[in-house]
Amino acid sequence: MSKEPTKPALPKTLKFMGEQWKIYQIPETTIPLSLLGRIDFQERRIDVAEQLPSEEASTLLHEIFHLLDNVYVLGMEEQDILRLERGLWRIFQENPEMLAYLLKAACEYERS
Numbered sequence: 001m002s003k004e005p006t007k008p009a010l011p012k013t014l015k016f017m018g019e020q021w022k023i024y025q026i027p028e029t030t031i032p033l034s035l036l037g038r039i040d041f042q043e044r045r046i047d048v049a050e051q052l053p054s055e056e057a058s059t060l061l062h063e064i065f066h067l068l069d070n071v072y073v074l075g076m077e078e079q080d081i082l083r084l085e086r087g088l089w090r091i092f093q094e095n096p097e098m099l100a101y102l103l104k105a106a107c108e109y110e111r112s
């Protein structure tokens with residue numbers, strides 16, 4: 001019997017520089033089609049539309065780039081953020097061992 005792989009659950013929070021951000025998965029129909037995600041800096045809230053797992057993850061990454069753009073006043077355009085999102089996501093997908101390494105290194109660092 002084959003078992004459907006379970007969809008990875010979107011994290012509910014994001015911590016960044018001591019601040020907690022809420023992450024919400026929202027039905028795709030409740031936001032404009034062109035918008036698969038959005039970030040509210042006042043509310044510290046990130047919305048990610050329901051999609052395929054890889055698309056949700058990529059959208060989350062996209063909103064994180066918006067957060068970094070805002071915090072570090074990078075002045076990125078939407079196109080820059082889109083390219084970073086797609087580029088980094090592609091690197092992750094083509095290099096799962098490297099992603100595992102980064103995760104391990106980040107967690108080890110956290111503990112030390």
Ligand SMILES: [Zn+2]
Nearest residue numbers: 062066078081
């Ligand atoms: Zn964007």
